[in-house]
Amino acid sequence: MKVPPVKPHFFKPILPGFKHAFKIPVGFLKYLQGHDHIEHAILKRAGKKWLVKLNGQKLEEGWGKFAEEHDLQLGDLLIFRHEGEMEFEVTIFNVSHCDREYAEYLQEEEKEAHIVEETSKNFKIKEEAATHSPIGQSQFVCTVKVYCLTNGYLRIPSKFARANGLFNKECGLIIRDESQKSWNLRIYTSCSQVYIGGRWGEFCAANDLKVGDQIMFQIVTNGEQPIWKFHNKTNPSTVEETSNNSEFKEVAPHNPIGPSHFECTIRPYCISKGYLRLPKQFAMANGLINKKCGLIIRDQRQRSWNFRLATYNSIVHILGGWSEFRVANDLKEGDYMMFEVVANGEKPIWKFHEKPNTSIKSSIKASFHAKAAVHKRFGHSRFVCTIRPYCLTYGYLCLPKQFALENGLIDKKYDLIIRDERERPWNLILRPFGDSVCIRGGWHKFRDTYCLKEGDRIMFEVVTDGEKPIWKFHGKVSGEDVSNIEQ
Numbered sequence: 001m002k003v004p005p006v007k008p009h010f011f012k013p014i015l016p017g018f019k020h021a022f023k024i025p026v027g028f029l030k031y032l033q034g035h036d037h038i039e040h041a042i043l044k045r046a047g048k049k050w051l052v053k054l055n056g057q058k059l060e061e062g063w064g065k066f067a068e069e070h071d072l073q074l075g076d077l078l079i080f081r082h083e084g085e086m087e088f089e090v091t092i093f094n095v096s097h098c099d100r101e102y103a104e105y106l107q108e109e110e111k112e113a114h115i116v117e118e119t120s121k122n123f124k125i126k127e128e129a130a131t132h133s134p135i136g137q138s139q140f141v142c143t144v145k146v147y148c149l150t151n152g153y154l155r156i157p158s159k160f161a162r163a164n165g166l167f168n169k170e171c172g173l174i175i176r177d178e179s180q181k182s183w184n185l186r187i188y189t190s191c192s193q194v195y196i197g198g199r200w201g202e203f204c205a206a207n208d209l210k211v212g213d214q215i216m217f218q219i220v221t222n223g224e225q226p227i228w229k230f231h232n233k234t235n236p237s238t239v240e241e242t243s244n245n246s247e248f249k250e251v252a253p254h255n256p257i258g259p260s261h262f263e264c265t266i267r268p269y270c271i272s273k274g275y276l277r278l279p280k281q282f283a284m285a286n287g288l289i290n291k292k293c294g295l296i297i298r299d300q301r302q303r304s305w306n307f308r309l310a311t312y313n314s315i316v317h318i319l320g321g322w323s324e325f326r327v328a329n330d331l332k333e334g335d336y337m338m339f340e341v342v343a344n345g346e347k348p349i350w351k352f353h354e355k356p357n358t359s360i361k362s363s364i365k366a367s368f369h370a371k372a373a374v375h376k377r378f379g380h381s382r383f384v385c386t387i388r389p390y391c392l393t394y395g396y397l398c399l400p401k402q403f404a405l406e407n408g409l410i411d412k413k414y415d416l417i418i419r420d421e422r423e424r425p426w427n428l429i430l431r432p433f434g435d436s437v438c439i440r441g442g443w444h445k446f447r448d449t450y451c452l453k454e455g456d457r458i459m460f461e462v463v464t465d466g467e468k469p470i471w472k473f474h475g476k477v478s479g480e481d482v483s484n485i486e487q
Contacts, residue, residue, distance in 0.1 A: 009081040014072050022059040022067075024080075029057060031082055041086040045070070054086070071147030075191075137163040143314055144213040149204055154196040156187075161194040164222060169194075172225045175203065175217070178427075178442055187226070212290065214314065260341040266331050276318040283316040285393065286344060291316075294347040297325065297339070309348075381462040384477060387452050396433065396440040397447075404437040407462060407469075418446070418460070420473045430469075450475065 008031045010024070024032075041059060043050045043066055050069075052062035070092055072078075077093040140160045148154050161167055168189045173196065176182045183206070186198035207230075209215065216231040262282040270276050283289055288309055295307040295318065305328075308320040329352075331337070338353040383403045391397050404410050414430040416439065429441035450473075452458065459474040 007081050007083065009079055012078050012080065014074055014076040014078065016074065018072065019064050019067055022063050024057045024059070026057065032086070035086050038086045041088065043088055043090050044083070045090045069146045069150055071145070071151055138219045139216060141214060141216045141314070144209050144211055144215065146211055149209070149211065152197065152201045154200055156194040156196060158193070164219065166194045174225060174227045175230050176220070176227065177207070177230045179445070261338060263336065263338045266333050266335045266337070268333055270326065271333060274323040276322055278316040278318065280315065281394070286341060286348070288316045289314065296347060296349045297352050298342070298349065299329070299352045382459060384457055384459045387454055387456040387458065389454055391447065391452070392454060395444045396438040397443055398433065398436045398438050401436065407465065409437045415468045417468060417470045418473050419470065421475065
C-alpha cells in the first residue's frame with residue numbers, strides 16, 4: 001500500500017515561454033482534489049507571499065510578477081511543496097543545482113566549475129543583454145531590475161565580461177562614484193554568467209537605486225582588483241557621447257528639442273527594418289521608457305496613422321505601421337523630420353512636421369534654447385542665468401552663447417572647477433550641446449546642494465581660463481544685484 005507524502009511536492013524546470021504561464025503537472029492534480037473552487041494559488045518564499053490566478057492547471061495572472069522578482073532563468077529548477085488548500089512553498093535552484101539564496105557565495109564553493117559550464121550548455125540561459133548594454137570595451141549601461149534589489153547581485157553583460165577577461169575570474173572590485181566615494185564588492189562567475197556580488201545590496205541602498213534606474217559603469221583600471229567608475233542614473237546623452245556601439249550611434253542623429261519635440265533624419269535602418277528609434281532624452285522626458293502603448297501621429301493635413309511604442313535594449317521604437325507611414329509620406333534616406341507631442345496619456349498623439357523648413361526648426365529650437373537668451377552676460381568674465389525647468393529635469397545648464405564664444409568654449413570639451421564663496425570646489429565638465437555649451441557631469445548634485453529652484457537667478461565668474469577653467473559661484477542674486485552689475 002502506497003503512503004502519500006505528508007506534504008507532497010513536485011519538481012519543475014523552467015522552460016521557454018515560462019513568463020506567460022506555468023503548468024502544474026497532471027500527475028500532481030490528485031493531491032489538489034476538492035480545491036477546484038479556489039480561484040487563486042498562494043506562492044510562498046522567504047517569508048513573502050504572491051497571489052497567482054488559477055486557470056485549470058495553469059498559474060497565470062501574478063505568475064509573471066513572481067518570475068520577474070525572482071529573476072527566473074531558463075534551466076532553473078523549482079520545487080513546489082504543497083502546504084494545504086492551494087498554498088505552495090517554492091524553492092529555486094539554478095542550473096548548478098545550488099539554492100538561489102547561496103548564489104552570491106558560489107565563487108568560494110564551485111570547485112567543479114567546468115561541470116557547471118558543461119551543464120549550462122544544455123540550457124540557453126537568457127542573458128541580461130536586453131537591458132545591459134556594453135558600450136565598447138570599457139563601459140556598459142544597465143537598467144536596475146527587480147532581481148538587482150531582491151537577490152543581492154548584478155549580472156554583467158557577457159560581451160563586456162568577455163572583452164575584459166572577467167569570465168571565471170574571482171576577485172575584489174572597487175567601485176567609485178563621481179565624488180570619489182568607494183565600495184568594495186566582488187566579481188564572480190556562476191553558470192557561465194559573470195556577476196557583481198559581495199555588498200551589492202549596500203551599494204544599491206547607498207545610491208538609492210530603484211527599479212528602472214539606468215546606471216553606467218566605466219573601467220578605470222584592470223588588474224587583480226579592478227577599479228570602476230560609477231555614473232549614477234546616467235543621462236542618456238552622456239551614454240551616446242561615449243558610445244562606440246553602432247546601435248547607439250543610430251540614435252545620435254535624432255535630436256530632442258525640449259520635452260515636446262524631436263527631430264530626426266531617415267537612416268537606412270528606418271527603411272530596411274520597419275521602425276524608428278526615438279532619442280532617449282525625449283523618451284525619458286515623456287515617460288515612454290518601458291511603456292507599451294498605442295500612438296497616433298497626425299500630419300499637417302490631419303491625416304492620421306496608428307502605431308505602437310515598445311522598448312528594446314532601453315531604446316523606445318515606433319512600430320506597427322511605420323513602413324506604411326514612411327511610404328505614404330515618400331520618406332527617403334537622408335530626409336529630415338520633426339515630431340511634436342500634442343497630447344500625452346495612455347495613447348499619445350503627436351504631430352508630424354514633414355521636412356520642416358529652417359525657420360520652423362529655428363523657432364522651436366529658440367523656444368527651448370532661449371534659456372541662453374535669458375542668461376545675461378556681463379563682460380568677458382561673468383554671466384547671470386535664470387533656473388529654467390530643463391535645469392531641474394535634465395542634468396545640465398546651458399551657457400549664454402556670447403559668453404561661451406568670448407571664452408573659447410564652443411565645440412570644446414573641458415573639465416571645469418567651480419568654487420563657491422566658501423571655497424568649496426565642484427568638479428564638473430563643459431560639453432557642446434547642439435549649438436550651445438552646457439555644464440554637466442555633476443550639475444544635478446551641484447544644483448541640489450544649493451537648493452536651486454525654477455526662477456532662481458545665479459551668477460558665475462571666470463577666475464582662470466585654460467585646459468581646466470576655474471569659475472567662482474556667487475550663489476543666488478536679486479534683480480537689484482543684476483541692475484547694479486549692469487550699471
